[in-house]
Amino acid sequence: MNNQSEPVKRFIAGAVCPACSQMDTIRMFQVDEVPHRECVACGYADTLDERGNSVPSELPTRVTIQPSSKPSPTSHVAQFYPNPKLKKKD
Known part of the structure; x- marks a missing residue:
């Protein structure tokens, strides 16, 4: 059954x-004739259109808020100092 x-x-x-x-x-799998896919390893899931492309949950626009990206822990800040050997020309 x-x-x-x-x-x-x-x-x-x-x-x-x-x-x-x-x-x-x-x-x-299909729900109401709409194809869906999911990953059993990481839990990723999305919906597919009639051509098999992933349908985004929200269309990206200029006003779409993107999550802020934090610098990687291996990066560092480079600070530049003026060269004391160079003198200003008056």
């Missing part, structure tokens, strides 16, 4: 997760 509340989820052989780059962890 087919349970209508739970869609049938099938693994896609050779598919690579766009988030964690793991192979063979993507499974596809």
Whole structure:
């Protein structure tokens, strides 16, 4: 007996997760004839359009707030000092 509340989820052989780059962890399923995919390794999930492209959750615009990026812990601040050997020309 087919349970209508739970869609049938099938693994896609050779598919690579766009988030964690793991192979063979993507499974596809359909809800109301709309294809979805999810990664069982990292939890990434998205919806696909009729051509198989990922549908963004929000279209990026000029006013879309991007999360602030913090500098990596291996980076450092470079500070420049004036050269004392160079004298100003009057």
